[in-house]
Amino acid sequence: MDGSLTTTPDLEVMCSSAPDAGFAIRDMLGHLGDKWTLLVVGMLEAGPIRYSELKNLVPGISQRMLTLTLKKLERDGLVDRRSYPEIPPRVEYSLTALGRTLLEPALAFAHWARDSGDAIRAARAEYDRR
């Protein structure tokens, strides 16, 4: 085999080889690719964090969406919810082992977004100017 320029279609292979695999990936992307999920996961990197603290950390998220996002992540086995029966109540969220594996791609994406934001906005402005 020649290692010169294997174009390795990759995603194409993943989708075409197993028909339901493509389906699953599409589902996962549609599932986690919403407005808040990756952002919330990224915020859980540092360790256990309280609900209100999380809310303050994610700029602009509503209580509703934070709750829904956390519930979804908990259901998917990515986030662990631990509530302490005190008054006032305290609830801490953290990533599970599975959730921590998502951290890497999520942060990679966030870093890309940060680094490419300017270029994209520039391209957009250029495109719109004509």
Added chain:
Amino acid sequence: MDGSLTTTPDLEVMCSSAPDAGFAIRDMLGHLGDKWTLLVVGMLEAGPIRYSELKNLVPGISQRMLTLTLKKLERDGLVDRRSYPEIPPRVEYSLTALGRTLLEPALAFAHWARDSGDAIRAARAEYDRR
């Protein structure tokens, strides 16, 4: 500085340090994090590809969404559209240099989705059983 266990909040830092930076990242995630974008970008890995070919490759996408997704990516400077004035017409799409930088995080995410799909579905079933 001690290099023992720096928890490096990362995304938190990115959002809290510059207020508009968090805004931008949230925007980018909300923008690219839809049902099809990452999947389409992944399919463009191999090089220039025709519209209809792309449509066949992405399982279940409608003409409308493929067109909209490609237009958005073109506007963002991530995809290059090249049309050849023949009959029947032929249009080829490919990633720009900027678009190719997105490929890495996108594929990382897709790979994660493929590898974690089973575990997540299992966690979901477990969660729903009670």
Added chain:
DNA sequence: CGGAATCCGGAGGGATACTG
């Protein structure tokens, strides 16, 4: 072949008010 235009249902998601 590669779209554009239109219609339309339903999910996504914000604001607000209330609860334990």
Added chain:
DNA sequence: CAGTATCCCTCCGGATTCCG
């Protein structure tokens, strides 16, 4: 403090039809 419940509206996205 940490949610839940409700209202309401935007816009995502599928199906269909038409055009160069």
